Amino acid sequence: MAKLEAVYGLHAVQALLKSAPQRVNEVLVLQGRQDQRLQKVLAAAEKAEIKVRQVSRKELDKLAGEGNHQGVIAMSFPGELHDEKFLYRLLEGLQGPAFLLVLDGVTDPHNLGACLRTAEAAGVHAVIAPKDNSASLTPVARKTACGAAEVLPYIPVTNLARCLRQLQELGVWIIGTAGEASISVYQQDLTGPVALVMGAEGPGMRRLTRECCDGLVNIPMAGEVSSLNVSVATGVCLFEAVRQRASA
Secondary structure: OOOOEEEEOHHHHHHHHHHOHHHEEEEEEEOOOOOHHHHHHHHHHHHOOOEEEEEOHHHHHHHHOOOOOOOEEEEEOOOOOOOHHHHHHHHHOOOOOOEEEEEEOOOOHHHHHHHHHHHHHHOOOEEEEEOOOOOOOOHHHHHHHOOHHHOOOEEEEOOHHHHHHHHHHOOOEEEEEOOOOOEEOOOOOOOOOEEEEEEEOOOEOOHHHHHOOOEEEEOOOOOOOOOOOHHHHHHHHHHHHHHHHHHO
8 A cells, every 4th residue: 555645735636636536645734723714625625525634733643744835734645646647648738838947956755746736827838848857746745845746747757857858749849938038028929839948047948848848938137136036936937927918
């Protein structure tokens, strides 16, 4: 039997109960807590006929490690790991133009979670990242994603450059972000099938990833700071695409 994992935080647990209740073995809640926010989680667990058990703060702290569990943890079976085949099936079934986010070398789980949260809010169809040298969907990433990790496909791929070339063959335009790019994200047409590539803070995209891009864009910076946190930059680029696609 697969080992249970702890999904913690009000938003993450509630999203898991809504999207994949079959994965949840039981819900652990802090003894004595009865506020309105927790009642929504308890109602979702009751609807799915999932056992709820009250436990001490010490037990919750132990399961969550250094994470902020907010008084609730879902002990769940691991979710399905999506692969490239899933990605291509997903693209085949889309009714409109593909909208993808590619994270190249984002290793901080907090940044990964924040990017997933923003991507889900922007309507991205899937997030793609290399299997190596990237953060995985740890409890910290899931908590930071506020439920987005439970509903938005996250697809680790063995060879990112090969995956990007395959996306190009399927008609997806690959747009990378780079500070030295000659045009800004606001000048780039993002209305069609597009995959926005965000590189790691500091080194940015890797050379092979950059060579696969159809175009590069920058985010205009007016102040003295030379770059943005990757999750903030992701939000800027994704919602510029949202604005353009809504107007198209």
